[in-house]
Amino acid sequence: MPKSLSTFLEECRREIPGEVVNITKTVDPAHYDVTAIVKHLGALKKFPIAIFDKPLNLHGQPSEFPLVLNCEISQRKTQIALGMARDLTRSEMAEACLAREAQPIPPMVIDKKDAPVKHTVKRGADVDLFQLPFMRHYEMDGGPYSTLSTITKDRKSGIYNCSYHRMEIKSKNSTALYASPRHLWRMYLDYEQQGLECPVATVMGHHPAYHIGACYTGAFEVSEFDIIGGYLQEPLRLTPSETWGDDLLIPADAEIVIEGALIPGKRVVEGPFGEAPGYLGPQRYVRCVEYQVRAINYRQGAMYQSVITPEGDKPWMDLPREGAYLRRCREAVPGVTAVCKLGRQANYNIFIAMKKMSEGDPGRAAAAALTFDHAKNVFVFDDDIDVFNPTDVLWAIATRVQPHLQISITPPIFRGNMLDPSLADEIKTSCMIVDATKPLDRPFSPVSKCPDEAMARIKLEEFVPGEVLQHIPLDRTTYWA
């Protein structure tokens, strides 16, 4: 059976039954009920897949579409989503993502009559986005938003692109889509310069491997449906759209796909919007385009998916990017063993671990990180430091760094991220490199430890019997909650 959100949920119900929770009480996603529930759960460090069976739609009436959140969160769920063994470490998972990208699988086209997403098709005057359970995510959001992956196609080469874009729901058949100056924007401009509408579709629910694959950031010329096939480990099934027929294919096994056109020569004000870095992003009209929705396709029993999570949006969707950093840093310095880029603490911060073979290696790896994505502060550690553990990271910064020797600050010459509220310039940023590795060229105190011989010789259970041990409570003191 082709992979879909339902096949993923079934697998999770089997593998991690405690982590799939149906919430049967009515909720109003457009008035923060869902945000509050997800935040309350997050405060308890609980991140179950939450299926809201009875959300209200934007008419304030019961929606026919359940709302599903938190599929792309936690290591175990990501392993299930990507069909990876449960004993893989996070670095191994990031590397496995790179391997998938290196082995893309081309999509296959199926007839509309065989496509589950064509079970119901609403066109023209029947299009009503207000029937969907869209969320207002954060206080002061300009309206209900959806932040799922959007499909466009290059006019000249026919290459498909998938990228995420915030879109504010403006009316029953229009949204305002915001695009950074990347691939979708380049494709849109090419249509706009010809005075043409840009064909577009947005996938509002699919197997999480689709969502993770759609985060791929690579060369313009790469067909991202092939990359998504690599992540799914099967050909992505596509079918013609209503608006553009064979000229714009849409995923046949998605839950809901909206489609239509990005209008040339028009900009729409949207925002503010609570953005992924954890701050309210500004209202904009630059690169905010009108998205006219001309058809909605959905499968029988379709579910609508949202990707907001309680600890910053999309943590595990960044896994492919963590892999991309690992590859780049390792190309610069072969001794690099791990890179942490995923999680709220690692947004604009990059943590690199390495077996340092020469002085200068940390600077080289840090420079490789700074030429990619949105790296701003790069911290480099020896490989005994677990870069995914904030206590380890801060211990090394405290004890292995002489600030006047090991901290370098660049002039503000790098392109930063417009969502970084600390920017003092419109887009440019300074960067910092903290070399927290031990020096090779002068003596350095060894880390104190119990001799390996003693650890192996002394068996704890011979001194503290199991029945005593099991009654000693776990110390729940946490410094980093």
Ligand SMILES: Cc1cc2nc3c(=O)[nH]c(=O)nc-3n(C[C@H](O)[C@H](O)[C@H](O)COP(=O)(O)O)c2cc1C
């Ligand atoms: C949940 C989520 C929301 C995002 N929102 C936006 C957005 O509003 N605008 C934007 O330009 N990029 C946004 N991004 C980032 C890009 O869409 C993403 O990096 C994309 O996959 C890059 O595609 P491209 O390299 O093909 O342009 C978002 C990413 C995610 C995961």
Ligand SMILES: [Mn+2]
């Ligand atoms: Mn792209």
